[in-house]
Amino acid sequence: xxxxxxxxxIFSDPDFSRKRAFLKSLELFQDLGFAELxxxxxxxxxxxxxxxxxxxxxxxxxxxxxxLESGKVELTKAGPDGAPRKLYxxxxxxxxxxxxxxxxxxxxxxxxxxxxxxVFLLYRSKLEAILHYQPRIGVHIMTHLAQLLSxxxxxxxxxxxxxxxxxxxxxxxxxxxSDGGPLPAAP
Amino acid sequence: MTRERKAPSLLPALLxxxxxxxxxxxxxxxxxxxxxxxxxAYVVNPVIxxxxxxxxxxxxxVLGFYLTAACLLYLLVQYxxxxxxxxxxxxQSAAPAHLARAQKLAxxxxxxxxxxxxxxxxxxESLAAQAYASAAGxxxxxxxxxxxxxxxxxxxxxxxxxxxxxxxxxxxxxxRLIQAAPSRYVEQALHLLNEIDASLGHYLRGILIVALAIxxxxxxxxxxxxxxxxxxxxxxxxxxxxxxxxxxxxxxxxGGIAAFIQxxxxxxxxxxxxxxTGIRLADEALLQPFIARYSVHLHPLVFLLSLMVxxxxxGFIGLVFAVPAACIIKALLTxxxxxxxxxxxxxxxxxxxxxxxxxx
Numbered sequence: 001x002x003x004x005x006x007x008x009x010i011f012s013d014p015d016f017s018r019k020r021a022f023l024k025s026l027e028l029f030q031d032l033g034f035a036e037l038x039x040x041x042x043x044x045x046x047x048x049x050x051x052x053x054x055x056x057x058x059x060x061x062x063x064x065x066x067x068l069e070s071g072k073v074e075l076t077k078a079g080p081d082g083a084p085r086k087l088y089x090x091x092x093x094x095x096x097x098x099x100x101x102x103x104x105x106x107x108x109x110x111x112x113x114x115x116x117x118x119v120f121l122l123y124r125s126k127l128e129a130i131l132h133y134q135p136r137i138g139v140h141i142m143t144h145l146a147q148l149l150s151x152x153x154x155x156x157x158x159x160x161x162x163x164x165x166x167x168x169x170x171x172x173x174x175x176x177x178s179d180g181g182p183l184p185a186a187p
Numbered sequence: 188m189t190r191e192r193k194a195p196s197l198l199p200a201l202l203x204x205x206x207x208x209x210x211x212x213x214x215x216x217x218x219x220x221x222x223x224x225x226x227x228a229y230v231v232n233p234v235i236x237x238x239x240x241x242x243x244x245x246x247x248x249v250l251g252f253y254l255t256a257a258c259l260l261y262l263l264v265q266y267x268x269x270x271x272x273x274x275x276x277x278x279q280s281a282a283p284a285h286l287a288r289a290q291k292l293a294x295x296x297x298x299x300x301x302x303x304x305x306x307x308x309x310x311x312e313s314l315a316a317q318a319y320a321s322a323a324g325x326x327x328x329x330x331x332x333x334x335x336x337x338x339x340x341x342x343x344x345x346x347x348x349x350x351x352x353x354x355x356x357x358x359x360x361x362x363r364l365i366q367a368a369p370s371r372y373v374e375q376a377l378h379l380l381n382e383i384d385a386s387l388g389h390y391l392r393g394i395l396i397v398a399l400a401i402x403x404x405x406x407x408x409x410x411x412x413x414x415x416x417x418x419x420x421x422x423x424x425x426x427x428x429x430x431x432x433x434x435x436x437x438x439x440x441x442g443g444i445a446a447f448i449q450x451x452x453x454x455x456x457x458x459x460x461x462x463x464t465g466i467r468l469a470d471e472a473l474l475q476p477f478i479a480r481y482s483v484h485l486h487p488l489v490f491l492l493s494l495m496v497x498x499x500x501x502g503f504i505g506l507v508f509a510v511p512a513a514c515i516i517k518a519l520l521t522x523x524x525x526x527x528x529x530x531x532x533x534x535x536x537x538x539x540x541x542x543x544x545x546x547x
């Protein structure tokens with residue numbers, strides 16, 4: 001049994017294994033197999049942000065999904081007076097900015113590193129390539145995103161029902177985007 | 188959400204790009220092995236990436252690839268060396284006869300022309316004699332020409348050496364670039380890298396596939412037609428096909444003339460031309476749709492302009508890399524323009540309108 005372990009130690013890439021193990025620990029990817037996680041790990045870029053560095057500003061065009069590996073990221077939104085209002089604090093293992101994978105629209109919140117943070121980025125075109133060449137991984141991610149959207153819409157519908165006067169009756173109301181919002185548990 | 192912002196100036200970025208291009212022009216000779224290595228690394232990288240998804244260290248994958256490539260190259264040389272020697276020896280021995288036949292054909296042509304046209308004074312004989320003397324002299328010098336190619340051999344060692352490090356450290360360089368990008372513009376940096384990668388990678392891989400396919404098809408076709416020097420003509424045609432549309436034209440002309448001189452009949456010339464027309468049509472029908480699907484689409488005029496400018500500044504290498512360079516410039520301009528618009532107006536794509544129906 002010593003030989004296979006020695007060969008594995010010589011030939012396997014520890015950084016890649018760590019990245020894959022982290023992705024495997026996420027609910028979003030835990031059903032994926034060894035090779036699929038390898039493809040996914042290769043499609044992602046990583047970057048370390050120092051405390052106070054801005055990941056994106058409210059209004060920037062979103063093009064990537066962010067997954068926090070370590071550290072802390074704060075989501076804020078400008079209030080009516082222009083002052084930033086804290087929305088949510090992202091913890092390791094959470095992902096945010098996922099709406100960029102569905103449509104290229106302005107971010108609805110600002111993300112700032114609250115402490116030194118390591119983040120994985122999945123760029124939109126990389127997801128498209130995964131959907132094309134590795135459809136099982138792509139469908140898995142998209143299904144998860146759809147479930148997340150559904151959960152947020154349910155909650156938004158519930159909030160709107162609780163405050164009927166706040167929303168004008170009729171039509172055309174834009175339901176709140178999930179981008180940058182808190183991450184609820186699946187319904 | 189729409190926010191009015193101050194539009195940033197693109198002038199500094201454009202000045203930096205212009206300065207970089209001018210520096211590249213001044214150092215073009217030194218850059219040649221790096222450009223070739225970069226292209227080779229781009230072509231090979233998907234193979235390395237595919238194995239890396241299994242969790243193997245990149246160093247071992249690149250090393251394994253080099254060892255495999257060396258073995259394949261050794262086998263190829265073992266097969267090709269006797270063929271090349273035979274073709275050179277045959278060319279040297281048969282050249283006087285071929286040149287004499289060419290002279291005779293020229294004389295016949297003059298005779299026919301004189302019968303139908305008032306061109307009795309056409310100096311075809313003297314022209315043919317001059318061409319014969321010149322060609323005979325050149326063929327005698329063939330071994331020295333081959334020896335003259337030896338300085339180019341440095342590229343055969345330098346390019347794989349540089350490519351090794353590009354393959355090994357390419358992802359590290361990209362990671363450092365992303366880390367060095369201002370935090371807020373990481374997505375834009377990724378956008379730019381992705382745009383360049385999408386167009387350049389597919390173009391380079393595609394054109395290499397086309398060159399190999401044209402070389403193989405030409406060689407087999409010319410062998411079937413019994414044309415001497417099939418390998419040399421096929422390789423010439425394959426190398427020429429790195430310049431878009433040139434491969435089949437060069438193959439048809441050189442191969443056609445070689446067949447005409449060898450067999451002395453016009454149908455022999457026509458058969459070779461038909462062979463290369465068939466190869467070109469097969470390339471257009473089978474390979475180009477696959478290659479062009481993911482490449483950046485350039486307007487034909489931009490395509491032509493890039494070829495002319497590339498050829499004028501950098502010669503043959505400029506012709507080969509004109510289209511990839513145009514792809515990079517187009518990607519840079521597209522990303523810069525999108526960024527400028529988003530910064531100036533804070534707008535992305537239009538959102539879907541039909542969100543009025545409540546979620547049920």
